[in-house]
Amino acid sequence: xxxxxxxxxxxxxxxxxxxxIKCTYSDSASNYFPWYKQELGKRPQLIxxxxxxxxEKKDQRIAVTLNKTAxxxxxxxxxxxxxxxxxxxxxxxxxxxxTASKLTFGTGTRLQVTL
Amino acid sequence: EAQVTQNPRYLITxxxxxxxxxxxxxxNHEYMSWYRQDPGLGLRQIYYSMNVxxxxxGDVPEGxxxxxxxxxxxxxxxxxxxxxxxxLYFCASSSSGRAGEQFFGPGTRLTVL
Numbered sequence: 167x168x169x170x171x172x173x174x175x176x177x178x179x180x181x182x183x184x185x186x187i188k189c190t191y192s193d194s195a196s197n198y199f200p201w202y203k204q205e206l207g208k209r210p211q212l213i214x215x216x217x218x219x220x221x222e223k224k225d226q227r228i229a230v231t232l233n234k235t236a237x238x239x240x241x242x243x244x245x246x247x248x249x250x251x252x253x254x255x256x257x258x259x260x261x262x263x264x265t266a267s268k269l270t271f272g273t274g275t276r277l278q279v280t281l
Numbered sequence: 282e283a284q285v286t287q288n289p290r291y292l293i294t295x296x297x298x299x300x301x302x303x304x305x306x307x308x309n310h311e312y313m314s315w316y317r318q319d320p321g322l323g324l325r326q327i328y329y330s331m332n333v334x335x336x337x338x339g340d341v342p343e344g345x346x347x348x349x350x351x352x353x354x355x356x357x358x359x360x361x362x363x364x365x366x367x368x369l370y371f372c373a374s375s376s377s378g379r380a381g382e383q384f385f386g387p388g389t390r391l392t393v394l
Contacts, residue, residue, distance in 0.1 A: 167340070172323070200382065209371060209385040210324065255323060269314070269383065270340070273323035 168193045168260045172272030179246050180280055187275045189256035190238040198259035199232060199239045200269075205252045213254075214241070246279045253277070283308045285386035287372050293392045294362055302357045302389050304372030312375045313355040314339070314383065315347065317368040324371065330355055362393040 169192040179185045191199075200215035216223045216230045216239065223230050227246075232239040243250055256272040285306045294300055306313065314329040316339075326339030330349040344366055346358040355374075359366060369390050373383040 175321075209387055211385070212382055215382065268329065268339070269326065271316075271324040271326075273321060 168196055168258050168268070168270040170256060170258050170270050170272040172256050172275055174275060175273065176276045176278070178278045178280060181246060181248060183246055185243045185246055185250070185277055185279075187241045187254055187256065187277070188238060189240070189258075189272050190236075191258040191270075192237070193258070193260055194234070194237060196258040196260050199230070200257050200259070201228075201230060201241050202255045202257065202271075203252045204255065204274075210255060243277075246277075248279050248281065251277055251279045283384070285372055285374055285384050287370075287386040287389050289389060290387060291390050293394065295394050296363055297361050300359050300362060300391075302359075302370060302372075302391070304355045304357065304386055305353050306355075306372075306374040306384070307353065308374060308376075308384065309352065310374035310376050310384075311352070312383075313349065314373045315345070315355070315357050316371045316373065317341065317366075318371060318388075319368050327357070327370075362391075364393050367391060367393050 172189045197218040202210035203213045204210040214225050214228050214230050216232050227244050229242045253274045253276050255274050257269050260268050288303045311332045315327040316324040318324050325341045327345050328347040330336045371388050372386040375383045
């Protein structure tokens with residue numbers, strides 16, 4: 167099955183700086199890579215995603231890049247703000263028989279944005 | 282309001298006492314899934330369902346059962362809970378064409394003594 171590794175496990179940045187979280191996946195057949203943000207005590211929520219036919223996607227201050235050859239993808243947050251403090255999870259979706267896909271998550275990165 | 286609901290939100294029980302955590306979604310999603318979240322381990326999939334009466338094991342199915350008799354409901358059953366099943370559980374749903382965009386429920390914090 168798929169295996170997703172995520173680094174770093176914790177990340178502290180100063181407000182206004184950039185943050186980068188990196189993930190690698192094992193199965194080259196994975197074709198969908200979402201990122202979820204989980205604020206303290208809340209449920210995970212999708213913030214951005216990328217499909218295997220795209221190398222980069224941007225949405226305001228967040229962007230995701232995908233390198234299929236190296237089997238890694240990254241989340242970039244620019245101009246970080248205190249409200250970006252949360253746990254971020256990457257995931258990889260392995261095509262499965264039928265109409266749905268199976269999602270495997272990384273272990274999470276706790277991002278702390280300090281003033 | 283489109284949402285995924287779980288009940289109960291908090292549960293403390295004892296080893297061996299059967300319990301069920303309910304999950305319901307009102308978005309007509311085909312795909313539903315259960316995850317457990319443990320510190321340092323992230324979100325691990327327990328079971329998932331691609332549609333009514335279609336379920337399959339995720340990465341950590343041991344000790345759990347599920348059923349999908351109706352499209353909107355996907356209960357998680359622990360026949361004989363053990364302390365290593367103490368965890369935060371999330372139910373999620375998505376439409377069949379875009380299974381990666383999962384909508385999560387609020388979570389159920391389970392403690393097994």
